[in-house]
Amino acid sequence: xxxxxxxxxxxxxxxxxxxxxxxxxxxxxxxxxxxxxxxxxxxxxxxxxxxxxxxxxxxxxxxxxxxxxxxxxxxxxxxxxxxxxxxxxxxxxxxxxxxxxxxxxxxxxxxxxxxxxxxxxxxxxxxxxxxxxxxxxxxxxxxxxxxxxxxxxxxxxxxxxxxxxxxxxxxxxxxxxxxxxxxxxxxxxxxxxxxxxxxxxxxxxxxxxxxxxxxxxxxxxxxxxxxxxxxxxxxxxxxxxxxxxxxxxxxxxxxxxxxxxxxxxxxxxxxxxxxxxxxxxxxxxxxxxxxxxxxxxxxxxxxxxxxxxxxxxxxxxxxx
Amino acid sequence: xxxxxxxxxxxxxxxxxxxxxxxxxxxxxxxxxxxxxxxxxxxxxxxxxxxxxxxxxxxxxxxxxxxxxxxxxxxxxxxxxxxxxxxxxxxxxxxxxxxxxxxxxxxxxxxxxxxxxxxxxxxxxxxxxxxxxxxxxxxxxxxxxxxxxxxxxxxxxxxxxxxxxxxxxxxxxxxxxxxxxxxxxxxxxxxxxxxxxxxxxxxxxxxxxxxxxxxxxxxxxxxxxxxxxxxxxxxxxxxxxxxxxxxxxxxxxxxxxxxxxxxxxxxxxxxxxx
Numbered sequence: 001x002x003x004x005x006x007x008x009x010x011x012x013x014x015x016x017x018x019x020x021x022x023x024x025x026x027x028x029x030x031x032x033x034x035x036x037x038x039x040x041x042x043x044x045x046x047x048x049x050x051x052x053x054x055x056x057x058x059x060x061x062x063x064x065x066x067x068x069x070x071x072x073x074x075x076x077x078x079x080x081x082x083x084x085x086x087x088x089x090x091x092x093x094x095x096x097x098x099x100x101x102x103x104x105x106x107x108x109x110x111x112x113x114x115x116x117x118x119x120x121x122x123x124x125x126x127x128x129x130x131x132x133x134x135x136x137x138x139x140x141x142x143x144x145x146x147x148x149x150x151x152x153x154x155x156x157x158x159x160x161x162x163x164x165x166x167x168x169x170x171x172x173x174x175x176x177x178x179x180x181x182x183x184x185x186x187x188x189x190x191x192x193x194x195x196x197x198x199x200x201x202x203x204x205x206x207x208x209x210x211x212x213x214x215x216x217x218x219x220x221x222x223x224x225x226x227x228x229x230x231x232x233x234x235x236x237x238x239x240x241x242x243x244x245x246x247x248x249x250x251x252x253x254x255x256x257x258x259x260x261x262x263x264x265x266x267x268x269x270x271x272x273x274x275x276x277x278x279x280x281x282x283x284x285x286x287x288x289x290x291x292x293x294x295x296x297x298x299x300x301x302x303x304x305x306x307x308x309x310x311x312x313x314x315x316x317x318x319x320x
Numbered sequence: 321x322x323x324x325x326x327x328x329x330x331x332x333x334x335x336x337x338x339x340x341x342x343x344x345x346x347x348x349x350x351x352x353x354x355x356x357x358x359x360x361x362x363x364x365x366x367x368x369x370x371x372x373x374x375x376x377x378x379x380x381x382x383x384x385x386x387x388x389x390x391x392x393x394x395x396x397x398x399x400x401x402x403x404x405x406x407x408x409x410x411x412x413x414x415x416x417x418x419x420x421x422x423x424x425x426x427x428x429x430x431x432x433x434x435x436x437x438x439x440x441x442x443x444x445x446x447x448x449x450x451x452x453x454x455x456x457x458x459x460x461x462x463x464x465x466x467x468x469x470x471x472x473x474x475x476x477x478x479x480x481x482x483x484x485x486x487x488x489x490x491x492x493x494x495x496x497x498x499x500x501x502x503x504x505x506x507x508x509x510x511x512x513x514x515x516x517x518x519x520x521x522x523x524x525x526x527x528x529x530x531x532x533x534x535x536x537x538x539x540x541x542x543x544x545x546x547x548x549x550x551x552x553x554x555x556x557x558x559x560x561x562x563x564x565x566x567x568x569x570x571x572x573x574x575x576x577x578x579x580x581x582x583x584x585x586x587x588x589x590x591x592x593x594x
Contacts, residue, residue, distance in 0.1 A: 041416040044412035045408070047408065048471075052431060055462045059441075059442040066441065128331065138338060147526075147544040148565045151547070151551060160361050162344055162348060201588065204584050259436075260528045263532075278437045281437040281441070282437065282533075298435065305434075
């Protein structure tokens, strides 16, 4: 209290007495207020900005430069102009990698959002006992290192693994196989591991959103005789639009950057059936010594991330 | 009433099904980590005992002891450095006005979505030219930069909401901007800071690509990299691999169980809005 009263007697104050003066104080007075010189702000951001620029911004620009060269990492680089970018659009392997990434987004982003909605919607209808337990367990895959996730899911798909065990139990043992070794099934198999990682995050986001929906809306819907399904489409889904946007953005960004899982489970194989841009960047730069091409894929990946995040946020804001 | 009872059972059935799905892949690892190597194999099986010696073997024969040492060193340094830098930067962005502050802040926000893959190539050649690959610097500096992007974004929200009248009162009392930050705002911002710390700890601990690229000799490997190499070399040694996987996951899982509300809050906030 005494502190505030001292504040009332401050320099910017005397000119304009009265209750509302504090809010109306012109902002140049703010800037020159003692202890807040304008330039000190730069000193505060300097350390963070320095590491950020040196270790993120400059490397990003450097990658753009690499992408214009042909370079094996050792001998002198050769100017390649737009060649690498032409290859990015025409090389079937590279195009395939981007197609795989988009297919994986169905598993990494769309499916977790749908499952998250299902879980949040069912939980919105009753008071769940043990809510903290369920939330803690369902979110757990999010915090595990991808190395651990990869070990777990390699085993799930192994010949003696859980999937084949379950198939055996329901009498479909003959369909059992090493799932990650099948060129047609390896990609969706990895996708499902990604779904497993992501759905808890979506659920938590949607549960927070559901809690902020006024109860009266549900009561009104019930008075109108709406069942669980209509209630979901009339009340829950529209109210959750911002959370759906956030969940989609987060899972898309995480999915496109996902290198670890591919590298540690299939290394892009069998054949090229599970290669994705994030994996191609590493593979080309550090295993094939095609640094220029690798950087081009990286730049392309960055562009795709930015475009998709922008599109998602535009879609959401456009409708509101 | 009947419909509400049906709602109830449908909800619990769905929840339990997904809880089982979330747990089964992890339970098989735990079970293999407790079994003898002759018995253990991928798949869900009840352990044939409580063979805790697997963890001892992973620690010594699998070198996980030394990997854990590297991981702790890197994670603690990154968390402390990124934490201090983020708090300072967010304080400026949240409470001061200076030309260019908006643009600079958006630069940090943009950093949240840049894929690591695109920056890791120049980082590798840069560190190689300075003879700094195979050192902890090659892990600490880039990860500090990545954590600073999130930390600044996260902490700015706290500083914006911190009471302006409190700051001004302290200033008129003669406190310097440095004193206001560390003696008034940081102590009362402990919840936000805790969240930042647990999130950056988890990211640093789990990081895989950077150590994979930067570290080629054994003694600087962090645990995720150690586990990946172990998987490559002894993929038939199922119970040892499982014990290693448990050792990688355990520190983060413990922190998660203690701070789960903060964890969840921080991870779902990654939403870049405004």
